[in-house]
Amino acid sequence: MRQGSAPQLVRCLRLVAPWYAVWLCGIGWEPAHAEERPVIDGAALERQLLDLGLVDAQRLVPTLMVELRYSTPDNFMHADAYGDFARCYLQPGVAKQLAAAAQALAQARPGTTLLAYDCVRPRRVQQIMWELVKGTPEQRYVASPKAGSIHNFGAAVDLTLADLHGQPLDMGSPYDFFGDAAEPRHEARLLATGHLNTEQLEHRKLLRRVMVGAGFHSIPNEWWHFDAYSRAAAKERFAIVE
Ligand SMILES: [Zn+2]
Numbered sequence: 669m670r671q672g673s674a675p676q677l678v679r680c681l682r683l684v685a686p687w688y689a690v691w692l693c694g695i696g697w698e699p700a701h702a703e704e705r706p707v708i709d710g711a712a713l714e715r716q717l718l719d720l721g722l723v724d725a726q727r728l729v730p731t732l733m734v735e736l737r738y739s740t741p742d743n744f745m746h747a748d749a750y751g752d753f754a755r756c757y758l759q760p761g762v763a764k765q766l767a768a769a770a771q772a773l774a775q776a777r778p779g780t781t782l783l784a785y786d787c788v789r790p791r792r793v794q795q796i797m798w799e800l801v802k803g804t805p806e807q808r809y810v811a812s813p814k815a816g817s818i819h820n821f822g823a824a825v826d827l828t829l830a831d832l833h834g835q836p837l838d839m840g841s842p843y844d845f846f847g848d849a850a851e852p853r854h855e856a857r858l859l860a861t862g863h864l865n866t867e868q869l870e871h872r873k874l875l876r877r878v879m880v881g882a883g884f885h886s887i888p889n890e891w892w893h894f895d896a897y898s899r900a901a902a903k904e905r906f907a908i909v910e
Pocket of ligand 1: 786819824825826892893894
């Protein structure tokens with residue numbers, strides 16, 4: 669089967685439903701032909717985001733580091749879904765909240781900064797993610813594109829703590845790890861059973877403290893994800909980025 673575009677990837681995964689399908693079909697997902705359009709055209713998406721009133725968060729948060737994992741094959745899809753799009757765009761008010769979090773972090777722990785893994789996420793990418801996890805235990809980690817993820821509104825951010833060289837601090841699980849070790853609701857047990865050490869837990873707590881202090885909400889099953897609004901409130905205020 670020729671691989672190279674998102675619809676092809678999705679069809680492939682529908683044929684082999686179990687989780688290992690991600691590996692079978694994700695590897696080697698590279699544009700096979702120059703004429704095939706990538707999922708995202710970075711310049712076109714940035715124009716679309718600016719038209720919708722979103723902002724490049726680094727303009728408001730100069731210390732923010734950005735490494736969009738979905739713009740590399742280093743993510744749970746094992747595929748580069750963002751192509752040449754590599755900027756962190758958010759709603760202006762959300763970016764302001766992130767600036768407050770960065771400022772609080774710089775005071776609480778000098779030499780530490782925020783490293784964003786994902787910001788606004790177009791719904792067409794959400795659709796690809798959904799197709800990958802639908803019907804698997806991992807489905808609970810990915811919002812259905814029908815209702816939309818809060819990322820689709822530019823009102824959620826995935827991030828971690830990093831040193832000033834961009835080296836992430838140890839949070840006890842990788843980003844997008846699907847399992848208990850990623851879930852704040854299990855932290856007391858993970859600590860008691862030695863699956864999380866005190867330093868890792870302190871890092872998570874510090875990230876939550878500065879983000880929640882800036883008005884974000886953490887969620888029980890991903891230490892890296894923070895919402896600025898509920899889905900209903902985001903839907904009321906903002907358009908979904910298709
Ligand atoms: Zn997220």
